[in-house]
């Protein structure tokens with residue numbers, strides 16, 4: 001997170017020194033070879049973009065992984081692999097969009113007024129923040145509101161959202177999705193913003209993979225968040241618990257995906273499942289995960305926990321997006337029972353093929369498999 005206490009001139013000096021001395025490692029060169037088409041990258045890009053702390057935090061989350069940013073305003077994250085190692089990229093524009101969205105949401109005194117002390121935030125501050133968000137979509141800065149608690153929530157949200165996205169990409173690697181796709185003659189990079197890959201024959205499988213990556217990321221990011229001191233910081237005085245900060249972050253990511261897909265008029269149903277399906281699965285897992293994993297649940301039915309609806313209403317009310325969706329508990333139930341279960345014949349063929357690939361890789365590399373309770377979920381009626 002961009003929270004350095006050094007002066008601007010000190011930072012510029014350090015950057016200049018790095019520019020002269022830091023040479024790209026082999027990983028940087030491989031990274032550039034894979035993602036060069038999307039934009040520039042390199043050992044000091046994250047420093048230049050004010051994202052180096054985030055990059056270092058995320059890199060520490062996994063083994064056999066090289067995470068870095070690509071300079072681009074495309075709103076996406078991507079994953080590829082070389083020599084049994086994951087190369088995960090996130091665009092600088094997407095990262096800043098998320099940070100600015102959280103900053104803007106929590107600057108609105110009307111947004112979840114129980115969080116912190118919204119009355120401390122002047123209305124003009126929010127108006128200014130919102131104007132910046134709407135009119136200057138690529139600005140690389142966030143202004144924190146004068147309420148310290150809401151500012152801390154923003155920092156927690158930034159951390160949770162990035163962690164979730166990181167684990168989503170990392171899950172594609174650990175679950176051997178890339179190896180499966182390559183062995184079936186398909187793409188070697190998974191791009192979260194690309195629904196038009198056009199490989200119709202594999203589109204069912206790709207959607208299953210996306211939901212699988214989400215399921216693993218949901219549980220892993222929640223477990224990770226609960227394990228670090230930052231999450232315990234959110235005591236009763238915040239009006240939002242640590243778990244709820246996590247839930248608000250991932251629900252916002254899902255709502256953002258929904259709005260982006262509508263905004264870009266993307267054809268849903270090719271490589272990525274509809275964002276609403278992904279959100280419904282998230283709510284379901286956060287609530288029921290306790291049954292089959294070691295992660296205890298987050299209640300789904302508490303009215304104040306309908307964050308997706310709150311974020312959706314915010315975007316509509318403030319004319320950030322024309323699109324609107326229904327995020328009620330009924331929708332969760334409907335989607336989870338009707339649209340999430342994929343065709344059993346596709347599932348069975350996929351599972352029998354990928355299980356062999358996964359076991360071989362996990363044994364060879366001594367990596368521990370991600371939580372697998374999601375299989376049981378699909379095999380249930």
Ligand SMILES: [Zn+2]
Nearest residue numbers: 190192210213
């Ligand atoms: Zn994905």
